[in-house]
Amino acid sequence: MTRAIEQQLETDRMILNFGPHHPATHGTLRIIMELEGETVVKATPEIGYLHSGFEKLGEDLDFNQYITITDRMNYLSPLCNNVAYALSAEKLMDLEVSKRTEYIRVLMCELSRIADHLLNVGMLAVDLGAMTAFLYGFRVREDIYDLFEIATGTRLTTSYTLVGGLMRDIPEGFDKAVQKVLEEVEDVANDIETLLNKNRIWHDRTKNIGIISKEDAITYGISGPMARASGIDWDIRVNESYSIYEDFDFDVAIALNGDVFDRYLVRMEEIRQSIKICRQSLDRMPTGNVIIDPDFGFSLPPKDEVYNSIEGLIYHFEVTMPNRGMTPPIGEAYVPTESPNGELGYYIVSDGNRTPYRVRTRPPSLMNYSIFSKLIEGHMLSDAPAILGSINVIAGELDR
Amino acid sequence: MLIEQTLAQIEEKFPNSILENTEFAGEQILHVKGQHILKVLTSLKANGFNFLADLTAIDNLTLGGYERFAVSYHLLCHKTADRLTVKAYVSDKKPSLPSVESLWKTADWQEREVFDLFGIKFKGHPNLVRIMNPDDYDGHPLRKDYPRLGRKERYDFPIVDRGINKQKRTE
Numbered sequence: 399m400t401r402a403i404e405q406q407l408e409t410d411r412m413i414l415n416f417g418p419h420h421p422a423t424h425g426t427l428r429i430i431m432e433l434e435g436e437t438v439v440k441a442t443p444e445i446g447y448l449h450s451g452f453e454k455l456g457e458d459l460d461f462n463q464y465i466t467i468t469d470r471m472n473y474l475s476p477l478c479n480n481v482a483y484a485l486s487a488e489k490l491m492d493l494e495v496s497k498r499t500e501y502i503r504v505l506m507c508e509l510s511r512i513a514d515h516l517l518n519v520g521m522l523a524v525d526l527g528a529m530t531a532f533l534y535g536f537r538v539r540e541d542i543y544d545l546f547e548i549a550t551g552t553r554l555t556t557s558y559t560l561v562g563g564l565m566r567d568i569p570e571g572f573d574k575a576v577q578k579v580l581e582e583v584e585d586v587a588n589d590i591e592t593l594l595n596k597n598r599i600w601h602d603r604t605k606n607i608g609i610i611s612k613e614d615a616i617t618y619g620i621s622g623p624m625a626r627a628s629g630i631d632w633d634i635r636v637n638e639s640y641s642i643y644e645d646f647d648f649d650v651a652i653a654l655n656g657d658v659f660d661r662y663l664v665r666m667e668e669i670r671q672s673i674k675i676c677r678q679s680l681d682r683m684p685t686g687n688v689i690i691d692p693d694f695g696f697s698l699p700p701k702d703e704v705y706n707s708i709e710g711l712i713y714h715f716e717v718t719m720p721n722r723g724m725t726p727p728i729g730e731a732y733v734p735t736e737s738p739n740g741e742l743g744y745y746i747v748s749d750g751n752r753t754p755y756r757v758r759t760r761p762p763s764l765m766n767y768s769i770f771s772k773l774i775e776g777h778m779l780s781d782a783p784a785i786l787g788s789i790n791v792i793a794g795e796l797d798r
Numbered sequence: 799m800l801i802e803q804t805l806a807q808i809e810e811k812f813p814n815s816i817l818e819n820t821e822f823a824g825e826q827i828l829h830v831k832g833q834h835i836l837k838v839l840t841s842l843k844a845n846g847f848n849f850l851a852d853l854t855a856i857d858n859l860t861l862g863g864y865e866r867f868a869v870s871y872h873l874l875c876h877k878t879a880d881r882l883t884v885k886a887y888v889s890d891k892k893p894s895l896p897s898v899e900s901l902w903k904t905a906d907w908q909e910r911e912v913f914d915l916f917g918i919k920f921k922g923h924p925n926l927v928r929i930m931n932p933d934d935y936d937g938h939p940l941r942k943d944y945p946r947l948g949r950k951e952r953y954d955f956p957i958v959d960r961g962i963n964k965q966k967r968t969e
Contacts, residue, residue: 619904729822
């Protein structure tokens with residue numbers, strides 16, 4: 399067939415339905431792709447399969463009850479969501495928490511970040527056919543989850559923070575356990591980078607795939623490692639320091655090309671920086687209380703007192719009774735935090751009652767995912783898992 | 799620094815559009831008439847607020863406010879790390895606002911979400927369809943007059959017959 403005839407022949411576009419249940423989507427996402435051969439011409443993401451009405455539910459739960467909902471939104475780094483919500487609520491009520499609380503929160507957030515990035519890099523690798531990197535990352539992530547279990551009691555539904563403190567203090571010997579895991583993480587990060595950084599197949603699959611320009615990143619509202627991979631020097635931990643991050647000394651990882659490979663590099667570097675923050679936090683851990691003074695009439699008393707003393711039990715009931723407990727002023731608060739995927743914040747509007755009037759989650763995944771259809775256009779179908787993996791969509795947070 | 803200058807400029811430029819300028823917990827909130835939101839945001843974007851961090855709505859049914867709905871825009875300036883909340887007020891009779899999708903692409907999905915959950919329409923939006931709920935869903939769940947347990951819509955979801963014969967096994 400001559401070339402001229404070939405051009406006249408019209409090929410049918412094929413519609414391919416990717417998801418909602420597909421191993422490479424890591425959540426219930428559906429993408430309707432129009433293919434011409436193996437090239438994606440148009441992609442329409444459809445979301446909402448995991449819409450659970452968390453924001454509506456928040457209007458009926460009081461401030462401490464809603465913390466249990468926040469960790470169900472993000473199934474990779476629930477502690478970051480707990481902390482983000484507690485920070486917003488504390489800003490609304492103008493509470494100041496102790497220094498020890500802040501240090502433990504930072505430690506937990508950074509451990510979550512390590513676990514999240516390890517899983518994300520591993521998942522990206524396993525979607526592209528590199529099983530070993532995934533297994534290395536997943537094993538050490540399990541150790542981090544053991545740490546969460548030691549400190550909070552559970553692996554996933556941590557609910558560790560309270561408005562005005564933490565559920566419980568970290569146990570004795572926790573710092574040694576963390577140090578040991580951090581060493582392992584360092585080894586594993588080195589192993590993963592040895593496997594992937596100079597791997598020819600890895601380069602072919604990730605370089606120049608899904609490039610986000612700086613302008614696109616800003617107009618699409620992209621934040622976190624994805625924005626930093628596109629050269630935007632913006633880390634909320636540094637630029638709009640919240641909690642106690644200004645006490646820590648760490649670098650912000652930035653890459654310039656904005657492709658899948660750069661997003662991987664940024665995430666790996668952030669793991670190393672997080673290890674640094676964790677170590678500093680352990681070294682300088684102050685002593686003190688982790689719950690603000692119970693006599694203040696705001697926060698729940700420590701669980702030990704509730705179970706072991708009559709005063710604590712009475713006090714606990716008093717705080718949780720209707721028309722008692724914490725009543726914030728009429729107003730609104732929003733604290734942006736740097737979650738592993740980007741800017742996460744809870745926008746709480748209060749009408750002066752013990753339940754919030756409106757709780758809005760600013761989900762990083764929603765904004766990061768909205769650029770997907772632009773990224774995939776013109777690429778091959780096999781690049782879809784690579785781009786999807788580098789975005790790290792968390793469906794629970796995407797749909798809320 | 800930037801935020802005070804910008805607010806003074808905006809108030810001078812659009813005296814009929816700005817309703818009020820309040821502060822709570824150290825954060826500035828600019829209250830704007832709904833129909834003028836696009837020109838106010840265009841001007842704010844030109845003044846350095848280059849990033850739309852969040853777009854959401856609040857139903858003021860029992861809270862009280864200028865109008866029934868307030869659509870809030872969280873802006874961020876990357877240069878000076880300033881944040882500003884802009885609230886646009888819409889009445890509940892055919893609520894509609896000009897879309898800001900032309901300024902920030904991120905408004906596309908977020909305006910769809912507000913449309914889905916609050917029923918506020920955005921004029922000039924390229925593809926204003928529901929994003930969270932099914933297309934044939936009736937009602938806007940985050941409105942305050944919508945009951946938490948729903949209006950029994952879930953009982954009316956259509957049953958799709960895929961033509962598969964489900965015969966009971968007789969053994």
